[in-house]
Amino acid sequence: MFLAFDVGNTNITFGAYRGEELLFTSRIATDTMRMEDQYAVEIKNIYDIRTANPDEKPEGAIVSSVVPQLSQRLCKAVKKALGITPLILGPGVKTGLDIRIDNPAQLGADLVAGAVSAVARYPYPCVVCDLGTATTISIIDKEGHMRGGSIHTGIQTSLNALVDRTSLLPQVSIDAPKSVIGTNTVDSIKSGLIFGTAAMLDGMILRIEKELGSRVNVVATGGLAEEVIKHCSSEVIYDENLVLDGLRIIYCKNR
Numbered sequence: 506m507f508l509a510f511d512v513g514n515t516n517i518t519f520g521a522y523r524g525e526e527l528l529f530t531s532r533i534a535t536d537t538m539r540m541e542d543q544y545a546v547e548i549k550n551i552y553d554i555r556t557a558n559p560d561e562k563p564e565g566a567i568v569s570s571v572v573p574q575l576s577q578r579l580c581k582a583v584k585k586a587l588g589i590t591p592l593i594l595g596p597g598v599k600t601g602l603d604i605r606i607d608n609p610a611q612l613g614a615d616l617v618a619g620a621v622s623a624v625a626r627y628p629y630p631c632v633v634c635d636l637g638t639a640t641t642i643s644i645i646d647k648e649g650h651m652r653g654g655s656i657h658t659g660i661q662t663s664l665n666a667l668v669d670r671t672s673l674l675p676q677v678s679i680d681a682p683k684s685v686i687g688t689n690t691v692d693s694i695k696s697g698l699i700f701g702t703a704a705m706l707d708g709m710i711l712r713i714e715k716e717l718g719s720r721v722n723v724v725a726t727g728g729l730a731e732e733v734i735k736h737c738s739s740e741v742i743y744d745e746n747l748v749l750d751g752l753r754i755i756y757c758k759n760r
Contacts, residue, residue, distance in 0.1 A: 565760065568594065594617060620745050629647055630644070633708050635748070
């Protein structure tokens with residue numbers, strides 16, 4: 506058994522694998538104010554509750570992180586909790602991904618893991634849409650090269666900014682209203698968030714296909730993807746654990 510940790514700006518997604526089988530996943534809130542002992546206690550408790558045999562210790566772990574100040578802290582927490590030192594996804598780690606951007610070192614670890622998983626599991630050219638704190642779009646060309654992408658404000662981030670910067674607009678749940686044409690403030694906000702994001706994805710996919718000169722396969726992941734892609738005109742595959750599975754592949758390459 507080995508563990509994979511995807512440290513995002515909002516959540517740390519934590520999964521356990523035995524070979525290619527994903528045994529369980531859990532989420533921990535990302536909080537840069539928490540100390541390694543606090544994370545160690547939470548990781549140990551989750552592991553003991555969710556694994557069938559708490560006495561079975563994992564053989565290793567891998568961490569991808571877009572929160573640099575938490576990377577080493579989480580690794581120390583995993584070491585304290587389970588007695589293993591995780592591999593941190595970064596420069597020098599074998600991924601098998603051919604990255605064709607201006608500075609490959611700038612590519613976020615989560616985007617690397619998602620692209621590795623997409624290359625292994627889906628036909629290309631392929632577009633990976635990750636809807637989290639930010640909405641990112643990654644493009645894999647017909648040769649399987651990571652060509653680059655685009656970064657957009659995430660849905661929850663947009664909502665928080667809207668509420669914080671206006672006097673009268675309220676926080677709302679992130680789900681689709683019955684109609685694109687909102688007849689009240691709450692439904693109007695929801696329409697913009699859900700239908701607006703879906704329309705943006707559709708438009709970006711069309712532009713990407715025009716630049717590549719071919720149709721693309723589209724895969725979506727991230728906490729808000731499942732709600733949004735139901736309203737896309739494009740055909741989009743939902744893959745909840747795309748990034749964790751990419752980390753599994755990378756872990757196996759470096760074991």
